[in-house]
Amino acid sequence: MTIAPFVGALIVAMVPRSKGSLAKLIALIWSLAILAWTVAAWVAYKPSGARLQLVESYPWIAEWGVRFTFGVDGIALVMLALTAVLTPLVVLASWDDAKRTNRSEPAYFALILALQGSMIGTFTAADVFLFYVFFELMLVPMYFLIGSYGDGQKQRQYAAVKFFLYSLVGGLLMLAAVIGLWVAGGHNFDWQTLTSAEFSQSTERWLFLGFFMAFAIKAPFFPFHTWLPDAGGAAPAGAAALLVGVMDKVGTFGILRYCLPLFPNASKYFAPLAITLALVGIVYAALLAVGQNDLKRLVSYTSIAHFGFIGIGIFAFTTPAGSGAVLYMVNHGLATGLLFLVVGMLVTRRGSALVSDFGGAGKLVPVLAGVFFIAGLASLALPGLAPFVSEFLVLVGVFSVNKVVAVIATAGIVLAAAYVLWMIQRTTQGTTNPALAEIGAMRKDLTLREAAVVTPLIVLLLVLGFYPKPVLDVINPAVQATLTQDLGTTDPAPKVSTVEANK
Incomplete structure (x- = not known):
């Protein structure tokens, strides 16, 4: 699953530029094959089995104790599933994106497959050094997707460089921590072995900070968030869906996979700081989102607020909050992926991402406007849609240990x-903007290809909104192992009043 997308990227990149349709078709078929592989992995995975399953390990750099070690727990598996579901939909949604930029279509879809391979590598790596390699490798395809295929030459170049520099700084901090971990951990990079390693208090705290800073930038958490609105606003809609829907989850996944299990005491020590940053991010990003006039930047700011919910769920150290945080990662990827893709469809028709350039668009494209409405409701966690379940679990789990934070x-x-609601009202409702009548593309409602993109996401949001059990059954054992085995925490006992107890 990790190697195949890179092979596909190489094949697609070798297709002549004049045969863009062939490149797109190969990329779509290849991404669907990865999805089939992921289904097979899901079937083979046993939630009640070993913590790390489907493990493979091969020698790499013997002198450093580095190996090609791959394996998944429940948290990694659901992130693999999210990656595998979104990638073919992004390929289909981006069918004409590269053509509109007058750049190479084979290169564009090769970059998407390369990005998929690097993201899968971060989720499956069970060797710390291997994880770091994939963590850094993700920057390359996303940098070119933003810088070469984004909106506006100056805007996309600025956003691409800012994204790369922020991520590179985080990666350098992690590299220092990885080297420190190798020295303090007995010249070893194996994740399972390092979970039982013991460090001095100061060493553990410094190592935690190195990893946490890198993951906080990647997520991003406040105040390391400023690169995301620029990158999300400049990136093509499909690339933005992968950036915010999956790639940024590497940050929160890294905290769960590396910070908590490897540095449990430091995680407890810095938990109040992490919760504070996450809480500020929820309110601050939401306030900024209210004032945005650019649809893609608005959606990017909403994601920063959502990452705040994931952050407080992780550092509450309760099973409901932890499971809710992981489920939130999945549901946010589906909801925000849908929202970015639909925004891309609207922007393509209008030729502008500004909210003020729309107005009453729902009268011209009612079906597309309806899908936009559903995506918006999912983003605000309406009951009956998947994000509500995860948000509810996070708040319940946080409330049991810190009522002020939950409130x-x-x-x-x-x-x-x-x-x-402001975004939907200003974009699709109200009096129709007279300028829309002059744009022929604004009279083209949802096409068959676009329907094939949005339908699976809407179905998943509805199904997981009413029946999240299959996903939670995979997530819960992994979260419980992290909390009980690594952190040594237990859920607080329910408090029952004396009157109720007597009854």
Whole structure:
């Protein structure tokens, strides 16, 4: 699963530029094959089995103790599934994106497959050095997707460089921590072995900070978030869906996979700081989203707020909050992926991403406007749609240990309703903007190809909104192992009043 996307990227890149349709078809078929592989992995995985399953390990750099070691737990498996589902939909949604930029179509879809391979590598790596390699490798295809195929030459170049520099700084901090981990951990990079390693208090805290800073930038958490609105606003809609829907989840996945299990005492020590940053991000990003006039930047700011919910769920150290955070990662990828793709469809028709350039668009493209409405409702976690379940679990788990944090975070839900409903109302409702009537593309409603893109995501959001059990059954054992085996924490016992106890 890790190697195949890179092979596909190489094949697609070798297709002549004049045969863009062939390149797109190969990329679509290849990404569907990866999806089939992921289904096979899901079937083979046993939630009640070993913590790390489907393990493979091969020698690499013997002098450093580095190996090609791959394996998945429940958290990694659901992230693999999210990656495998979104990639073919992004390929299909981006069918004409490269053509509109007058750049190579084979190169564009080769970059998407290379990005998929590097993301899968980060989720499956069970060797710390191997994880670092894939963590850095992700920057390359996304940099070119933004810088070469994004909107506006100056805007996309600025956004691409800013994205690369922020991520590179985070990667350098992680590299220092990886080297320190190798020295302090007995010249070893194996994840399973390092989970039982012991470090001095100061060493553990410094190593935690090196990893956490890299992951906080990648997620991103406040105040390391400023690169995301620029990158999300400049990137093509499909690339933005992968950036915010999957790639940024590497940050929160890294905290769960590396910070908590390898540095449990430091994780507890820095938990108040992490929760504070996440909480500020929820409110601050939501307030900024309310004032945005650019649709893609608005969606990017909403994602920063959502990452705040994931952050408080992780560092609450309770099973409901932890499971809710992981489920939130999946549901946010589906909802925000759908929202970015639909925004891309609207922007393509209008030729502008500014909210003020729309107005009453729903009268011209009612079906597309309806899908946009559903995507918006999913983003604000309406009951019956998948994000509500994960948000509810996070708030319940956080409330049991810190009521103040849960109450403040709940205010973010109110703000989410404000910015989402404002966006929908100003874009698709009200009096039709006279300028829309002059744009022929604005009269083209949802096409068959676009319907094939949005339908699977809407179905998944509805199914997981009413029946999240299959995903939670995979997530829960991995979260419980992290909390009980690594952190040594237990869920607080329910408090029952004396009157109720007597009854």
